[in-house]
Amino acid sequence: MRRWNGWGDEQIESRLPAGAQNMLESLVGCPAPQQSVHRQEVTVRVPGSRVDAAGATVSTDPGDRLDHAHGQSFPDWVAVRCGTISRFPDAVAWPESESRLEEVLAFADRNRMIVVPYGGGTSVVGHLDVPESDAPVLSLSLQRLNQFLEFEPENRLATFGAGVSGPDLEAALRSKGYTLGHYPQSFEYSTLGGWVVTRSSGQQSRYFGRIEELFAGGAAITPRGSLEFPPYPASAAGPDLRQIFLGSEGRLGILSRATVRVRELPETDNIYGVFFPTWEAGVSAVRELAAADLPLSMIRLSNPRETMTNLVLAGHETEIAWLKKYLRFRGCYDDASCMLLLGMIGPRKMVAAGRKGARKIIRRYRGVPVGRPMGRAWQKNRFLAPYLRNTLWDRGYAVDTLETAVTWDRVNEAMQDIERVISGALEDKGEKVHVFTHLSHVYTSGSSIYTTYLFRIADSPEETMARWQTIKAAASRAIIANGGTISHQHGVGVDHKPYLSAEKGALGMDMLRNICTHMDPDQRMNPGKLVDTGGS
Ligand SMILES: Cc1cc2nc3c(=O)[nH]c(=O)nc-3n(C[C@H](O)[C@H](O)[C@H](O)COP(=O)(O)OP(=O)(O)OC[C@H]3O[C@@H](n4cnc5c(N)ncnc54)[C@H](O)[C@@H]3O)c2cc1C
Structure with missing residues (x-):
């Protein structure tokens, strides 16, 4: 069973070696162990739903609405662990076919609902935040739209429902001697559709390619109608519409089906x-x-x-x-x-x-x-590292990561600058931050920079958030000042939105806004994420 207030399967506990506890105490100080709130305490505070779900196959159960009210961003963690989470979708739906998906979207339309597509719920940048709005909100889970639809070995292509999870997708392909080879660290829970619309990168992308290279085609249902993306091996027929859907973060519609480029299992x-x-x-x-x-x-x-x-x-x-x-x-x-x-x-x-x-x-x-x-x-523990965040939180340590990519001439300076501003960010508050980095995806022209930082959880959720906001803002400014992209792999969501214009420019931001408002004239697809378009 998935943990309701942290990372991963509740049966899996990560151990903190005694040496590590001593090291952290010497680096950032001795923290106060945390008592997280119980699920029941939060569930009873979920307000009544604003939709009449009679006759519709959606759930208004408070537990379902709590589970779909957040992802895995730092603010999500604070809100869920401390019980301060305050916005919940009014209903949750799990369509299991494209025709059911269309019915659910018609229900949302009739009820003038905002729709937040929900893949595996692993976003770390606020993609799944429930907007504050007078309109009711539907969390549209893709998890049952997970069928293995077609396998074309001669074309090295496979088609899945967009909600298929990493393990299910790989198991289906491996049974035929093939693999996609896309392994983000969130592999256990994240979905094919989520990978595409956040431009995700797997741990072995150097060989297998990033998701934009693996995503060959598919289909999307948008407020304007349906879009098909044929899986051409290559095309010079104008701008590639797949590229517009890649990184669209739920703003343009729902990716319902995806065709991916697969390989035979490596020897x-x-x-x-x-x-x-x-x-x-x-x-x-x-x-x-x-x-x-x-x-x-x-x-x-x-x-x-x-x-x-x-x-x-x-x-x-x-x-x-x-x-x-x-x-x-x-x-x-x-x-x-x-x-x-x-x-x-x-x-x-x-x-x-x-x-x-x-x-x-x-x-x-x-x-x-x-x-x-x-x-x-x-290799054995590649998906277990995030479980340590649960243990560290219980002990009183907050951990978060951030990432960028820069060209080689900037790698050293950017890394040093990002680490410097993070480690000094809480000096005014008399708090220390432990910060460390790796180059995680290395390219011919440059590298991604992946930084982890750890600090003590404060006495109040407000102060813990203030500490994180100070660090995050300082690091984001350092990324921009060093010519880095605001995200190499996690996407924009809410947390990176203020920094997007630095790399897209005014005209580029206009283009993005216009695409969103054209595809979604009523601004009801995941508003408030990626770019501001004046919706809720
Ligand atoms: C522990 C951990 C490790 C991680 N490691 C990596 C990593 O190595 N590499 C990496 O790239 N990322 C990583 N991430 C970030 C995250 O897993 C990715 O962004 C992932 O692609 C999100 O997929 P998801 O299915 O969970 O989508 P969700 O988090 O559910 O949704 C993300 C966004 O996509 C939209 N969306 C989801 N499905 C659809 C769909 N079918 N149609 C339209 N919109 C949709 C949602 O509305 C939302 O805006 C990690 C996250 C965690 C918590």
Whole structure:
């Protein structure tokens, strides 16, 4: 069963090693353990629904409405854990076919309802916020629109209902010897439709491609009518309408069906660990690796603070002590060394040749290969890391992440600036912030920068929110000042909306607004997200 007020399956608990607790206390201070409110306390406060659902297949049950009132953004966490959540959809619907979806949308139309499409509920930037509005709100869950509709092996294409979750999609393809290979860390719950409309990126996108490369076509139901996106392998017939739907965040209509480009399961899919003596050496190596013609699935370089933090969080103190001793012997000292996880994928022979090529580059930058054990551990736990957020919250620590992408000439400065403003953001309040970063998706022309920060939860939800807002605003300004995009993979939603014009420009913002108002003249599709268009 899914946790109602945190991340993941309630049966899975993440352990915080004693060493990690001590480290965090020394870095940000000793926090007060948190008592989260009980589900029942929140459910009884859900107000009456404003729609008459008689005869309609929608639910107005308070529990369903609570479950669809939020995603996984930091403000969502504070609101749910502290019981301050105040806006709920008036009804929830789970259509299981495109014709039922049309009926539900007709019901919403008759009742002048706002529609918030709901995929897996994993948004981290406020995409699922229920707007404050006089109009009633329908949360339209796509989770039952999850059928495996068509498989075309000769075209390497597969078509699914847009609400299919990551595990169901992969299980269906793997049973035929194929894979999509799209693994965002939210894989367990996020959906194909959610990936497309937020322009998501999977952990092995280096090989499999980002969702915009995997999304071949499909269908959407919009307030203006239906749209079909034929899965042409390529086309020069004017602007690509698929690109307009990619990143549309529920503003243009519902993506009901998606055709994706699939591959045969790779013969080899391994991750290797490498340590570099300095950040500069690591960055130079990964820049070269990215430009080399190698069968790489992932290049993930942690800076010294993240390397140190990950080693402590891993527990296994004896093994880590031995590893550190070995690394010191090879010239990688604790406070400066950087860990790289390097994924190699493809036919066995190609991977063997690729490893030779990668080793040459790694040696040039005094990298120390440590083989597959760290990579195996990462592969085994790749979707478990977010569970630690539950444990940390209970102990009194708030954690959040943010991300951007910049060209290589800006990577170092941008990372340092973002970390600097975050770590100093709460100085006025006498609070410390622990911040660390990795380059998570590395391209020939640049890299994404993925930063995690941790601070103490305050005595009141208002003060916890104020701390987060201060950090988030400072970091977002630093991203813009360093020429970064406001999001490499999480999307815009509500949290990134104020910074979007910096990269789109005034005319670009006009274009986006006009597309939204043209496709949704009454402004009832997820208003308030992505761009302001004067709707609710
Ligand atoms: C722990 C964790 C790890 C994450 N890791 C990654 C990562 O590695 N890479 C990454 O890219 N993101 C990541 N994310 C962010 C998030 O998972 C992605 O944005 C994901 O694509 C959202 O998919 P979803 O199905 O959960 O959509 P939701 O969160 O339910 O919705 C997101 C937006 O899409 C709209 N929407 C959903 N489905 C449809 C549809 N069929 N038609 C129209 N609109 C729709 C919603 O209205 C909303 O605006 C992570 C999030 C968490 C909590």
